[in-house]
Amino acid sequence: MSKKNIPTLHDVAKAAAVSPGTVSRALTRPDLVAVKTRERILKHVKKLHYLPDPAGRNLRANKPIVVGAVIPKNGISTFAQTISDLNDALEAQKITLIVSQPEYSSASSESAAYRLLEQGADALILLGEDHDQGLFDTLDHRDIPHLLLWTTTDPKGKHYVTVNQSKAGQMAARHLLDLGHQSFAYIGVPLLHNARAAARLTGVKKELKSAGVNIAPSAIIEEDHRFSSGRAAVEAVLNQHPETTAIICTSDYHALGVLRGLYEIGKKVPADISVVSFNNNDFSAFTIPSITSVDLKQRDVGVYAAESIYRLLNGETMKSINIQPELCIRESSGPAKIN
DSSP states (O other): OGGGGGGHHHHHHHHHOHHHHHHHHHHHOOSSSSSHHHHHHHHHHHHEEEEEEOGGGGGGGGGGOOOEEEEEEEHHHTTTHHHHHHHHHHHHHEEEEEEEESSSHHHHHHHHHHHHTTTSSEEEEESSSOOHHHHHHHHHHHTTTTTEEEEEEEEEOOOOOOOOHHHHHHHHHHHHHTOOOOOOEEEEESSSOHHHHHHHHHHHHHHHHHOOOOOOOOGGGEEEEEEHHHHHHHHHHHHHHTOEEEEEEESHHHHHHHHHHHTHHHTTTTTTTTEEEESGGGGGSSSSSSOOOOOOOOHHHHHHHHHHHHHHTTTTOOOHHHHHHHHEEEEOOOOOOOO
């Protein structure tokens, strides 16, 4: 896109029939502008895909390349390894990564993305595909490279790097089915705002159904992403479903809490109950027993994301990447107990 097609503050002022100074105040000191005037200005800001240029944009040739990433707060601990490897790979190319951590909501993520752009981000990395179309329109209109991470669908026309979450769920369930398990419980994060966890559970259900096994709704426990959550959920599950021989956890953090909870009530793992989870965090190989976990390839996602955004910044083509998960079998899973 040529520079002449990028809207300026004067273009917004002309469209809104106000002075450039009024536009500037509406964006920086909205309290100084009448409500109706401010609303009219913001309407044209959005329509024209205008973004305030950061100070010194005329010195862009000397400005370091900056990539902005929007990772909601509830995803920071989960994706810490991805962010670390992404940052290291970008630094090797002399590219600076700035991570914004808004509250989890589409509106908060959109606002965070716009702030990064206003501060001069040359490219954006967004978590998932659920974002306001207006943001995508602005990015496309201004030719700003952007990449989606950890999508659960195939967003047409978008570049993404992801891991097959549904396949991960199927792998976990199939492993336990092959060990003879027929009675399952699932302990994980609230699914409403976590498409990745929901996709894993969908994969689990699909694989179980193919084997003629159903998981009762009351055997699916949703708890926050904390060690203590897994421990608290164990008693709730076993009180309602004492026949359970296999528990699938949405993450190794939940699994660690589940292991503790089972220990406290005298259940042996895997002799009484097998436990399988996702992520394959570093600590999962060092717990007692060590945790069987489906590796969601967080390191690979970070490295591939860095390579992809670098190609996009250089105007090169790239194919979206869907990484396959890997089952890491350890001590926490074993043959089903015969009653």
